[in-house]
Amino acid sequence: MKKELNFEEALEKLAEINEKLESEEISLDESVKLFKEGLELSRLCQKKLDEAKLEIQKIEID
Amino acid sequence: MAGFNILTVTQITSYLKSYIDENKKLSGIYIKGEITDFKANFYSGHFYFSLKDAGAEINCVMFRSYAERIRFMPENGMSVIVRCDLSVYQKACSCQLYVYDIQPEGIGSKHLAFEQLKAKLESEGLFDAQNKKALPKYPEKIGVVTSGSGAALQDIINVLTRRWPVAEIMLTPVSVQGEDVPAQLLRAIQKQDNEIRPDVIIIGRGGGSSEDLSAFNDEALARAIFACETPIISAVGHETDFSICDFVADMRAPTPSAAAELASPDINALRQNIDGNMEWMRDFIRRKCDKYAEILDKFASVKSESFTDSFINKRQQKLDSAKEKLDYIGKNIVLNKEIRFSVALAKLDSNNPAKILKRSICRVELYGKPIKSAAEAKSGDKIDIIFSDGVLRATVDEKTEGGFDF
Numbered sequence: 240m241k242k243e244l245n246f247e248e249a250l251e252k253l254a255e256i257n258e259k260l261e262s263e264e265i266s267l268d269e270s271v272k273l274f275k276e277g278l279e280l281s282r283l284c285q286k287k288l289d290e291a292k293l294e295i296q297k298i299e300i301d
Numbered sequence: 302m303a304g305f306n307i308l309t310v311t312q313i314t315s316y317l318k319s320y321i322d323e324n325k326k327l328s329g330i331y332i333k334g335e336i337t338d339f340k341a342n343f344y345s346g347h348f349y350f351s352l353k354d355a356g357a358e359i360n361c362v363m364f365r366s367y368a369e370r371i372r373f374m375p376e377n378g379m380s381v382i383v384r385c386d387l388s389v390y391q392k393a394c395s396c397q398l399y400v401y402d403i404q405p406e407g408i409g410s411k412h413l414a415f416e417q418l419k420a421k422l423e424s425e426g427l428f429d430a431q432n433k434k435a436l437p438k439y440p441e442k443i444g445v446v447t448s449g450s451g452a453a454l455q456d457i458i459n460v461l462t463r464r465w466p467v468a469e470i471m472l473t474p475v476s477v478q479g480e481d482v483p484a485q486l487l488r489a490i491q492k493q494d495n496e497i498r499p500d501v502i503i504i505g506r507g508g509g510s511s512e513d514l515s516a517f518n519d520e521a522l523a524r525a526i527f528a529c530e531t532p533i534i535s536a537v538g539h540e541t542d543f544s545i546c547d548f549v550a551d552m553r554a555p556t557p558s559a560a561a562e563l564a565s566p567d568i569n570a571l572r573q574n575i576d577g578n579m580e581w582m583r584d585f586i587r588r589k590c591d592k593y594a595e596i597l598d599k600f601a602s603v604k605s606e607s608f609t610d611s612f613i614n615k616r617q618q619k620l621d622s623a624k625e626k627l628d629y630i631g632k633n634i635v636l637n638k639e640i641r642f643s644v645a646l647a648k649l650d651s652n653n654p655a656k657i658l659k660r661s662i663c664r665v666e667l668y669g670k671p672i673k674s675a676a677e678a679k680s681g682d683k684i685d686i687i688f689s690d691g692v693l694r695a696t697v698d699e700k701t702e703g704g705f706d707f
Binding site: 245246247250253256257260261267270271274277278281284285287288291292293294295296297298299300301 | 437438439441449458461462465466467468469470471472473474475485488489492497568571572575576578579581582583585586589590593
């Protein structure tokens, strides 16, 4: 992956991969490639969730 | 009329005015009545109207300095209580009320102001569902406009720590007491929307007196929220009260905790979804591989030798039959040609005059035309009798009728 995706982008990409996998028209090679990419994305999402810690930034209005 | 005390019009109306003005019972009084002939002068900002009841009517004036403090807009037919002084407008010698304050009868002025502002903004489309923005599913930055020390902030932090710690809270603290509150709220909203640019904004208020709530019923604040490009969740009123802010926001939450829940996905549900999806993908690939393996097995189960044998045999057979066909066709072509050639030759041969002569020994021609019967010639005709080896020119001497068999 070139640029680190944010959580929402990663989830969207995962949904896309699911859809492609299910379309059945793709070759086994292609499926395996997609599957690998899907696993990578899933792990990225899990990592983001596991490492999350709520941060609070205070910005004065004046 | 000498000897009488003659007064001018001005003197008598002045006397009347001062007589009334000095009467303490006629200043700072409360009068109840129904508003009629209401006019707000656009240029001066003064209000002019009359108050009436079943028996009487009296003119009223409310100067701008007082009129602009009224939160609601007086309307004809409204039952009100006004605080006023009774005095005289000398030019017309008109007795009228100089009004300082108007209170709607029955309901409080704040409540009326609220209803009026609500109706106004609603008619302008500020509450329309079609103008509501969708909330982000997975916000990375959540703007919070509330008191920096109140319970509302703590509630929001608690919910987000549990549900969506992925987010960062961008807090613009505002004070929640005092005259300045609406202006502070407005600046905070604008700073969030223009500079901080979070994915969603929560404007919140913990429990408090109704005075706190009124700051969220400010028209300018409502318009700022409407103009905001960031989706806003309002958690200002309580379970039953609504503020103008609640109506104009993209989403209303009954409490700040509820607002935080609306703004965030549940991390545990998400984890489960992602895990479930990974499992699904694994399953899917496994199934797909199994399917291919099955197909391979089918090929492998046919013994390779017999497979190739039968394969080759089939093709050999095809090849053989093709060859036969070719041979047959080729032969036929040659045969046909031979036959045709010999037939043609025979035909040619039979047409050869020399051969014909040979067959029939001789031919008889009468003046160059072959004749086949005696009837065709008569006595004296010159005929040619043509043999294969020469021609006899002769004259018919005699003709006898009747044929004979050869």
